[in-house]
Amino acid sequence: MTSSAGFIYEEVLMNGIQNMIFVIRVDADLELYYEFLNHAAMKNSGLTDAVIGSSIKTVYVDDREKSDHLYEKYWQVAATKEKLIYHDYYLSASGDKQYSKTQLTPLCNDQGICTHIVALVTDITEERITKLENKGIYEKLKESEKRFRIIAENSHDFITLLDNEGKIMYASPSYKENLGLDENELLDQLYINIIHPEHQMKLLDALSTAINEDQSCKLQFKHKHNTKGWIWVELSGTPVFDENMKLIHLALITRDITHQKEYESKLEHFALHDVLTGLPNRRYFNQKLATAMASSKNGLAVLMIDVDNLKQFNDQMGHDFGDKVIQIAAKRLDDSLQKKDTAARLGGDEFAVILPNINTKENALEIVKRIHNAIQEPWYYKESIFKITASIGIALVSDEKATPVSILKNADLALYEAKSAGKNNIQIRE
Numbered sequence: 001m002t003s004s005a006g007f008i009y010e011e012v013l014m015n016g017i018q019n020m021i022f023v024i025r026v027d028a029d030l031e032l033y034y035e036f037l038n039h040a041a042m043k044n045s046g047l048t049d050a051v052i053g054s055s056i057k058t059v060y061v062d063d064r065e066k067s068d069h070l071y072e073k074y075w076q077v078a079a080t081k082e083k084l085i086y087h088d089y090y091l092s093a094s095g096d097k098q099y100s101k102t103q104l105t106p107l108c109n110d111q112g113i114c115t116h117i118v119a120l121v122t123d124i125t126e127e128r129i130t131k132l133e134n135k136g137i138y139e140k141l142k143e144s145e146k147r148f149r150i151i152a153e154n155s156h157d158f159i160t161l162l163d164n165e166g167k168i169m170y171a172s173p174s175y176k177e178n179l180g181l182d183e184n185e186l187l188d189q190l191y192i193n194i195i196h197p198e199h200q201m202k203l204l205d206a207l208s209t210a211i212n213e214d215q216s217c218k219l220q221f222k223h224k225h226n227t228k229g230w231i232w233v234e235l236s237g238t239p240v241f242d243e244n245m246k247l248i249h250l251a252l253i254t255r256d257i258t259h260q261k262e263y264e265s266k267l268e269h270f271a272l273h274d275v276l277t278g279l280p281n282r283r284y285f286n287q288k289l290a291t292a293m294a295s296s297k298n299g300l301a302v303l304m305i306d307v308d309n310l311k312q313f314n315d316q317m318g319h320d321f322g323d324k325v326i327q328i329a330a331k332r333l334d335d336s337l338q339k340k341d342t343a344a345r346l347g348g349d350e351f352a353v354i355l356p357n358i359n360t361k362e363n364a365l366e367i368v369k370r371i372h373n374a375i376q377e378p379w380y381y382k383e384s385i386f387k388i389t390a391s392i393g394i395a396l397v398s399d400e401k402a403t404p405v406s407i408l409k410n411a412d413l414a415l416y417e418a419k420s421a422g423k424n425n426i427q428i429r430e
Contacts, residue, residue, distance in 0.1 A: 180226025
């Protein structure tokens with residue numbers, strides 16, 4: 001169903017995201033083909049939409065090293081079905097060397113086979129330059145405390161020196177400017193006192209390893225903010241030793257990454273939720289169903305729901321109106337459930353629901369009739385009254401040998417029986 005919401009979705013992917021996005025299709029023979037790239041990807045990589053449908057091998061036929069590198073990374077993700085983050089560099093359209101961080105996310109079908117991989121590429125050239133500058137800061141720490149203070153007091157990052165007991169020897173003025181914490185009041189306090197309790201042990205382990213192995217460390221955790229409570233930060237820490245390898249101090253450079261975390265959270269939500277209704281999507285539902293069946297001890301019911309006559313709504317009133325029907329049905333469905341229940345839109349006019357702790361037919365029907373009645377409440381649109389009806393199939397899970405596939409098949413059969421009985425009907429299979 002083509003819709004205004006679908007258009008907005010595509011527009012956001014194409015123009016609204018400044019990071020480079022590539023969608024790669026994985027064939028059964030593990031050949032990799034370009035299926036989508038947004039404007040940022042085309043602008044920065046020099047590729048055009050002419051590569052869509054072409055294999056990576058074909059696109060980089062004159063750069064075997066680049067091709068082999070990409071295949072290695074994508075094949076790893078296709079095989080493990082796990083996200084992969086790696087650092088790389090690329091030549092911009094103007095030929096300049098740019099540094100990047102790439103996150104590869106696998107998308108799998110219902111059989112668990114990886115069919116597509118989404119590559120989110122972030123330009124970190126400026127961050128790379130900053131790291132080189134930070135390295136220079138560390139070297140200056142060894143040479144001159146005065147030079148260090150000049151740099152630290154003009155930095156927006158939070159620069160901290162810790163002694164060998166983990167107490168703060170120095171905190172830059174940016175603590176007060178950006179965190180509302182007086183840098184002078186922090187002196188001689190244990191650094192972990194301004195770290196979220198859940199992350200203190202992880203930080204101590206990382207700093208201890210950095211000291212023992214004379215290497216830098218990098219990690220993310222929640223840091224105290226005077227007015228916001230806890231914010232996400234990223235820390236780069238380096239131990240500084242004297243000529244006898246005795247620890248002088250730990251130099252920490254910390255930056256606020258709250259916006260980055262919020263963006264990652266939105267991407268994760270986007271991958272598991274339906275754009276039109278905001279409900280969980282099929283991928284989320286399948287994960288939830290497997291978990292619910294594995295942990296259910298008091299029975300379980302799964303519903304398959306079809307909105308009746310959606311094609312008629314679309315044909316007579318237009319697809320925007322059809323989208324409105326879907327949105328209203330979704331909201332009424334969600335509002336009629338309890339927090340422990342899960343509703344999802346599987347696509348088109350099809351919804352699914354997981355009802356835990358349902359062990360009798362009567363119990364299931366009582367809840368489903370409430371849902372059924374809620375969906376049918378009349379609603380007004382442009383001075384006209386409309387009514388949505390739905391067909392609902394119910395499958396009860398009582399057999400310990402039942403699987404997500406078998407229970408969904410049962411629910412589908414019950415839905416088929418409901419529609420065959422004249423729609424706007426409820427059928428149940430045990």
